[in-house]
Amino acid sequence: MTLRTGLMAVTLMICAGSFGGCINSSGGLENRAVWSESATPAAFDGAASNSGQIARAVDTYTAAATPGNAGYKVGPQDVLDVSVFQVPELTRSVQVSDIGTVNLPLVGEVAAAGKTSREIERDLASKLGAKYVRSPQVTVFVKEYNSQRVTVEGAVKKPGVYPVRGKNSLTQFIAIAEGIDHDTASSTVVVFRSNEGKRYAAKFDIKEIMAGRADDPPIQQDDIIVVDSSTSKEVFSYLVKALPAVAVFSLLQ
Known part of the structure; x- marks a missing residue:
């Protein structure tokens, strides 16, 4: 069978x-x-x-x-479009790893699986704002729903x-x-x-x-x-x- x-x-x-x-x-x-x-x-x-x-x-x-709705929970293998206003070097597409994380410049590994895009935006803004970017405006979109x-x-x-x-x-x-x-x-x-x-x-x-x-x-x-x-x-x-x-x-x- x-x-x-x-x-x-x-x-x-x-x-x-x-x-x-x-x-x-x-x-x-x-x-x-x-x-x-x-x-x-x-x-x-x-x-x-x-x-x-x-x-x-x-x-x-x-x-x-x-x-595609605001409540969608990101999962492994999903692809995210991450952009930071006026910081083009931080703007990129990243794939969520099998363990549910994404790796980005400056902030390193960030947990993504099980979170909405809005929650990931807040996490990234908090990490960037703590050391690197003043009042960062972070936008995260789910580009591919592979999970x-x-x-x-x-x-x-x-x-x-x-x-x-x-x-x-x-x-x-x-x-x-x-x-x-x-x-x-x-x-x-x-x-x-x-x-x-x-x-x-x-x-x-x-x-x-x-x-x-x-x-x-x-x-x-x-x-x-x-x-x-x-x-x-x-x-x-x-x-x-x-x-x-x-x-x-x-x-x-």
């Missing part, structure tokens, strides 16, 4: 687990947006009245951890694990995987996502997205993108049919 096959099998085993109250009397998921921690039948009954709350939760969930990765599987030409570089959408990651294998691919793509120990999934119609009739969803770190194909295993085909027809992440139990 290859690493890719093993990953696919694990993903399908997780997703094939009980959907709990998400399954209706006909054996499929209720065909509407569902965002519930318990995913009980009662939650479905109240879905219409809670539609605003559900929409806000979905918006928050899909945007909160998107790379964060996304998996692309299924009917694409080059399945694999790819680094997150800035803000990327679903179609951009499919392009990074060298596009859809048109000989086997269907128009359905499923995105698996984890949050606080829970796993969610949403399906999207890639043809509708490429035609501009549907939004191109943002992809975040650790997402697993699976392009459905005519050769998909039965358990995955069941999951695709069971997920709501709309592009909403639903809780898998």
Whole structure:
């Protein structure tokens, strides 16, 4: 069994687990947006009245951890652009080491992993201001998000694990995987996502997205993108049919 096959099998085993109250009397998921921690039948009954709350939760969930926001935590192998106003010799791109540090002139080794760019700015300004530069104005941007990765599987030409570089959408990651294998691919793509120990999934119609009739969803770190194909295993085909027809992440139990 290859690493890719093993990953696919694990993903399908997780997703094939009980959907709990998400399954209706006909054996499929209720065909509407569902965002519930318990995913009980009662939650479905109240879905219409809670539609605003559900929409806000979905918006928050899909945007909160998107790379590039102010809360992003730097990790090993990320590349940072560091600039110090009016001190060009200190302006450069540096890569975070495997132990989570960057090495810069004058200040030497500085811890970076686990910190936001703003926190690194403050640390550098403090070190430079203590001995070398009067009131330094330091700016730090994350140039490459190499510590964060996304998996692309299924009917694409080059399945694999790819680094997150800035803000990327679903179609951009499919392009990074060298596009859809048109000989086997269907128009359905499923995105698996984890949050606080829970796993969610949403399906999207890639043809509708490429035609501009549907939004191109943002992809975040650790997402697993699976392009459905005519050769998909039965358990995955069941999951695709069971997920709501709309592009909403639903809780898998």
